[in-house]
Amino acid sequence: MSDATATSKPGPARDREEQIFETGAGFAIGEMYRPGDVDDLNYERDLGEPGAYPFTRGPYPGMYRERIWTRRFQVGFGSPRETNDRIKYLHSQGANGFVITIDLPTSYGFDSDDPISDGEVGVTGVPISTQEDMETLYDGFGPDAVSYALSIRPPVSSVTLAMLANVARKKNVPFEKVIGTQQNDAFYQMSGGPLQTVTQFFPLDGTVRLCIDNIEFISKNMPRLNWMVTNGYNLRETGVDAVQDGAFTLAHAFDIFRCARERGLDVNVFARRASFFLSCSIDFFEEIAKFRAMRRLYAKTMRDRFGATNPECWRMRFSVQSAGNTLTRQQPEVNIIRASIEAMAAVFGGAQSIHLCSYDEAHGLPTEESSRVALRTQQVIAYESGITKSIDPLGGSYYVENLTNRVEKAIGDKLAEIDRDGGMIARIKEGWLEKEINSARVKNQRDLDTGRRNLVGVNRFKIAPEEERPIEIHRLHADVWGERRGDYLRQYRASRDPQKWAEAMRRLESGWKNGENMVPLLMDALQNKVTMGECHEAMRNAQSWNFR
Amino acid sequence: MNARKRILLAKMGLDSHDTGIITVASILRDAGYEVIYIGLHNQASKVVKVAIEEDVDAIGISFLSGQHMTQMRRLLEEMRLEKLPVPVFCGGVIPNDDAAELKRMGVAEVITAGTLSSEVARLVDRSLERLQA
Numbered sequence: 106m107s108d109a110t111a112t113s114k115p116g117p118a119r120d121r122e123e124q125i126f127e128t129g130a131g132f133a134i135g136e137m138y139r140p141g142d143v144d145d146l147n148y149e150r151d152l153g154e155p156g157a158y159p160f161t162r163g164p165y166p167g168m169y170r171e172r173i174w175t176r177r178f179q180v181g182f183g184s185p186r187e188t189n190d191r192i193k194y195l196h197s198q199g200a201n202g203f204v205i206t207i208d209l210p211t212s213y214g215f216d217s218d219d220p221i222s223d224g225e226v227g228v229t230g231v232p233i234s235t236q237e238d239m240e241t242l243y244d245g246f247g248p249d250a251v252s253y254a255l256s257i258r259p260p261v262s263s264v265t266l267a268m269l270a271n272v273a274r275k276k277n278v279p280f281e282k283v284i285g286t287q288q289n290d291a292f293y294q295m296s297g298g299p300l301q302t303v304t305q306f307f308p309l310d311g312t313v314r315l316c317i318d319n320i321e322f323i324s325k326n327m328p329r330l331n332w333m334v335t336n337g338y339n340l341r342e343t344g345v346d347a348v349q350d351g352a353f354t355l356a357h358a359f360d361i362f363r364c365a366r367e368r369g370l371d372v373n374v375f376a377r378r379a380s381f382f383l384s385c386s387i388d389f390f391e392e393i394a395k396f397r398a399m400r401r402l403y404a405k406t407m408r409d410r411f412g413a414t415n416p417e418c419w420r421m422r423f424s425v426q427s428a429g430n431t432l433t434r435q436q437p438e439v440n441i442i443r444a445s446i447e448a449m450a451a452v453f454g455g456a457q458s459i460h461l462c463s464y465d466e467a468h469g470l471p472t473e474e475s476s477r478v479a480l481r482t483q484q485v486i487a488y489e490s491g492i493t494k495s496i497d498p499l500g501g502s503y504y505v506e507n508l509t510n511r512v513e514k515a516i517g518d519k520l521a522e523i524d525r526d527g528g529m530i531a532r533i534k535e536g537w538l539e540k541e542i543n544s545a546r547v548k549n550q551r552d553l554d555t556g557r558r559n560l561v562g563v564n565r566f567k568i569a570p571e572e573e574r575p576i577e578i579h580r581l582h583a584d585v586w587g588e589r590r591g592d593y594l595r596q597y598r599a600s601r602d603p604q605k606w607a608e609a610m611r612r613l614e615s616g617w618k619n620g621e622n623m624v625p626l627l628m629d630a631l632q633n634k635v636t637m638g639e640c641h642e643a644m645r646n647a648q649s650w651n652f653r
Numbered sequence: 654m655n656a657r658k659r660i661l662l663a664k665m666g667l668d669s670h671d672t673g674i675i676t677v678a679s680i681l682r683d684a685g686y687e688v689i690y691i692g693l694h695n696q697a698s699k700v701v702k703v704a705i706e707e708d709v710d711a712i713g714i715s716f717l718s719g720q721h722m723t724q725m726r727r728l729l730e731e732m733r734l735e736k737l738p739v740p741v742f743c744g745g746v747i748p749n750d751d752a753a754e755l756k757r758m759g760v761a762e763v764i765t766a767g768t769l770s771s772e773v774a775r776l777v778d779r780s781l782e783r784l785q786a
Contacts, residue, residue: 209667209718224723225667296669301693343672430672434767467766469748470719546672547679554770563767578748581719 125557128391130346132511138503146506151401155455155496156420159404161397161509162497163455164420169493175458176483177254177424179476181206181230183586185241188231193245202252204460205242206230207261212295213306214261216638217590227586229470230256234590234638235597236631239268240275249278254286254333254424258294259315260307262287264640266319267627270326280326286380286424287323290336291316292357292533297336297343298542300533307641308650309534313364315623315644320365322624324375331380331422334358341384342430344546347395348512352519353538354381355403356529359520362411363528373415376407381423385451387431387443390508393499396423396454398513402520424458425451434467435562437576445482452492453499459483470579594636601634609633610643617647658781661709662690663700665724669693670717673745673766677713677773684774697724697731704737710781711761716745721755729759740780 126134135142146152153159156166165171178200180191192203207230210222216234217226226232233239242253248269255265266287273283288294291312295302303309323332337354345353358381365375383399385392403421407413427447432440444461451459461479463471471479487493499505523529532538552558559565609630616626627640635643645651662678664671671693678688689707691700704712714728725743732741740761747755752763761780764773 213667221667224720224727225718228719296671299669299671299693302669305694434765467746469746543675543679546676550676550680550770560767564769576749578750583720583723 128347128508129386129388129558130348130391130512130515132391132508132515138507140503142503142507143510151506151510152500158408158416158419159401160420161401162500164400164422164457168455168496169452169487170496173487173493174452174456175202175424176200176480176487177202177204177458177460178480179204179206179460181208181256183227183231183582184590185231185233185238189242189244192242192251196246196251201250202458203254205253205255207255207257208232211637212257212261214264214637214641215306216594216636217587218594219638223587224583225587226583226590228581228583232586232590233265233268234594234636235634236268236271237597239265239272243272243276247276247278248273249282249284252285254331255288256294257288258336259289259291259312259319260641260644261637262289263315263319263623264627264631264637266322267624267631270322270624270628271631281328283327284329286331286333287319288333288336288382289316289319290333290357290382292530293336293340293353295339297339297341298539300536300539303533306652307645308648311644311648311650313530316361317364317368317370318622318624320361320375321368321370321622323378324370328378331378333382334361334379336382338382338384338426341386341428343542344430344549345542346545347386347388347391348515348519349541349545350384351395351399351402351512351516352523353529354383355399355406355516356520356523357533358403359406359411360528360530366411372407372411372413373418376411376413376418377415379418380457381421383423383425383456384428385425385447385454385456386428387447389446389450390505391512392447392450393453393505394508394512395516396451396456397497397505397509398516399423400455401509402513402517422457424460425454425456426460427451427462429462429466432462432464432467433560433562436568436573437464437468438574439562440464440466441478441482444479445486448483448486449490449492452486453497455497465576465578468576468578470581472577472579474577597634597636605633606635609635610639613640613643614647617644657685657687658710659687659689659707660711660713660777661700661704661707662688662713662715663695663703664693665695665697665700665714665716665728666718666720667694668716668718668720670745671715673717674713674715677715677744677764680770680773681713681777683770684778686777697727700728701731701735701737704739705735709739711740711742711777713742713744713777716743716747721745721747722751725755725758725760740784742777742780 152161155163155168178195181188208227209225211233215222217232257265323330335354335358341350400421404419407419427444431443441464463475463479465475556564613630678690681688742762743760744764755763762776
């Protein structure tokens with residue numbers, strides 16, 4: 106990955122530090138860039154206007170002049186009641202978009218009182234085991250008024266989607282008015298890489314089927330609900346570089362689109378509300394180039410390869426979180442600066458929504474204070490810096506356009522390679538992705554050990570541990586939460602009609618075997634008080650599959 | 654150096670963040686250890702069972718979702734019941750107070766994020782040598 110004008114040889118700088126002139130993904134960085142480095146740049150073809158093909162300059166015409174990106178709040182802990190109270194407080198402070206984090210048992214489709222959930226209930230997010238739990242989360246709000254993005258994936262997201270549909274019905278909100286984001290990435294959602302997370306508790310093919318069931322249900326019933334195709338964020342967090350990030354993210358999305366098309370769904374309809382969740386790492390220009398390149402590549406692929414004729418389906422929209430894996434435990438306040446650099450790259454890259462990591466994340470879960478600092482960082486960028494006021498202000502920069510071209514080419518080449526080898530899902534199933542991730546991890550550690558990559562406070566500019574400022578930590582009450590949820594679920598199960606429950610369980614099994622779309626069946630089951638865990642048990646039984 | 658000492662590495666509970674443990678596995682292999690990594694979602698009984706079967710010299714567990722106190726209490730209790738006296742290392746995102754508490758409970762070392770490879774190997778070597786002495 107080099108070009109004629111660039112050199113990657115280390116050389117002395119004015120402060121006599123050794124420098125390596127390449128990006129994180131290994132693109133050589135030249136001394137400076139001139140018109141000749143972008144001499145084939147064609148404005149209409151390669152950049153275009155913001156909001157127009159190929160969307161390099163941004164997915165919408167007015168960009169931040171018309172609407173500042175969404176500054177999302179992440180909430181979810183303890184119980185649905187506590188989480189709803191917190192949402193009500195934040196809503197009164199002016200927030201209307203929330204990422205709801207889900208606890209680990211729920212993320213795998215287990216009820217709070219399943220023995221496997223012991224010690225994990227409410228720790229990393231909110232538990233959701235019943236229809237009533239979802240109603241509690243929406244207490245005080247209609248699903249047409251606040252936007253929730255539940256951090257979840259299939260198979261579980263089919264159940265939460267059915268819960269959402271039931272909430273809408275109960276509140277007399279027509280399906281076509283429901284807003285929010287349905288996260289729907291089966292493969293990267295659980296910390297990015299490990300295949301075991303996709304195979305241990307539910308059959309992989311069944312998971313993919315539910316992923317497509319969701320897409321079908323949403324595109325036919327809920328035209329305003331976004332659905333997240335790929336969680337590239339979690340993938341990137343494993344340690345892969347910007348090119349792998351772009352390629353594995355898009356290759357996964359295109360595979361899912363192919364599956365949806367095989368189901369008979371219309372690309373001009375289902376791709377309309379598809380969206381992405383991406384990481385923004387510390388390598389400033391490379392990340393900006395990545396976002397711009399991915400948008401252009403997506404537009405080309407959707408138009409030319411998928412044959413989408415609806416321009417809305419060419420437009421790649423994404424939310425961004427700053428990279429947790431660039432944060433340090435040492436001198437944690439320095440992380441605020443890292444997050445600001447990453448947030449600015451996301452803004453120059455044209456993100457629709459941004460969430461910044463808190464500076465204390467290498468110590469524990471964020472506190473209210475550290476979350477507030479993360480939000481204030483965004484507000485300074487949005488309201489003080491002025492960098493939002495002209496659209497794609499780096500567009501046309503010799504360097505940025507040259508790098509965007511090179512990143513696009515590298516991602517495109519990798520995409521072609523993955524396609525040739527059977528597509529991303531096949532490569533994940535074979536364990537190839539996990540191998541790629543693991544070698545990236547080893548390389549990253551080696552780069553830190555050797556000082557090839559600088560990390561302030563870790564391999565450069567260290568201070569003694571006793572000079573570190575003490576950090577306030579968010580305290581957890583897993584045992585109390587677990588016990589309370591156990592009592593709640595015992596009462597919930599005791600209060601239901603056993604015959605209706607058994608009939609609903611049977612319908613789930615037969616519906617699965619008949620190949621029906623499971624979402625309406627799950628809606629019915631949940632109304633008959635079938636729990637989250639029981640829905641999964643019924644669907645596992647239908648596949649004659651057991652992991653216990 | 655403890656040539657060809659065997660170390661069992663595992664993730665416990667439902668947490669699936671494995672970047673740290675995969676990296677540590679590679680560091681320890683490079684430092685001459687034989688590493689047995691048994692993947693995600695292990696319960697204390699499984700970790701102890703494998704440790705006994707594989708006759709390992711040490712155990713390493715990594716956490717990044719706040720379950721370290723609960724899970725480590727269970728693991729140490731299970732080791733006492735099964736009379737397995739090998740040193741246990743703990744790594745990941747662990748607050749300083751909890752790290753101190755884990756050491757009081759008998760964890761040999763708590764190795765947190767941002768530790769360079771040479772330091773990881775040195776901490777593990779030192780604990781095993783101390784045990785031999």
